[in-house]
Amino acid sequence: MKQRILIFTGGRLGDWATKLVQPQDYLIGADSGALFLVRNGFTPDIAIGDFDSVTEDELAEIRIHSKELIDCDPIDKDFTDTEMAFRRALEQQPAEISLIGALGTRFDHSLANVHLLSLALEQGISATIIDEHNQIRLAQGPLTLPLNKGNYAHVSLLPLSQRVTGIYLTGFQYPLSDATLRIGQSLGISNVILGDNGTIQFAEGVLLVIQSKD
Incomplete structure (x- = not known):
């Protein structure tokens, strides 16, 4: 059975988000979303991003507690951290993808993350943005x-x-x-x-x- 991939990003996160994780889920942490996973006792299968939202000590903590870390230059990149995580998830052709923490105070990032759902729609993969107050799909x-x-x-x-x-x-x-x-x-x-x-x-x-x- 194809698994579900949960992507934790750097938007609004809280205790409600940890309750979404099931034992069989594949976990991807984008930038500070990876730190959230680690600090809540989870092991990200992939931690990805430029990690400009965490300190060097926090990045070291993410590196120790993640199965794989993909670190990229914060200037020389074409995609946001969330899009890099989303594209990595699509490569695995999962049954579904859930974006957690993809809505926050930056409306430009929030809207761009909504648009990411179209990439999954094109491939026939179910994708949903989930936060404490909303579930969004295309x-x-x-x-x-x-x-x-x-x-x-x-x-x-x-x-x-x-x-x-x-x-x-x-x-x-x-x-x-x-x-x-x-x-x-x-x-x-x-x-x-x-x-x-x-x-x-x-x-x-x-x-x-x-x-x-x-």
Whole structure:
């Protein structure tokens, strides 16, 4: 069975993040995300980045407690640390990838990390960004979301392509029938699943699906 890869990055992390790790998971730490893993008793399978967010002593700690460390020059690189980690994960063709700590105070990095999901979509690999308040994924075809009582109860749909057409929603408080979402519209914000699950179908485009909790 193909395994799940969890990528821990340098965004918002906390105790909630450690609870996501299962024994069979393959762990990648990007920059200070690797330090988070090590400090919480985990052994990263790969620690990767320019490590400009950690001290020399912290980098030595990461090196000792990681199975593999990939250190790159902070200036002479084309990708962010998170993208390097994500591309390394894609090379392994896992069953799924979860990005943990990919949202933070830097909106440019957060948005770039959302865009990374398109790389997995192109390869048919399930990928999700998870933090304490959000689960974010991309869809290019039908998607069924189970009811998650009390957690991530709000479901928002935003077009990542210029438009998404032929949208049908069933099992939601606010259904849609043959609707179109265009960039700049907020029609798809804050829906709620009513039954055991909600089904999203659409004809064309790339849809950003965000499950949130307050």
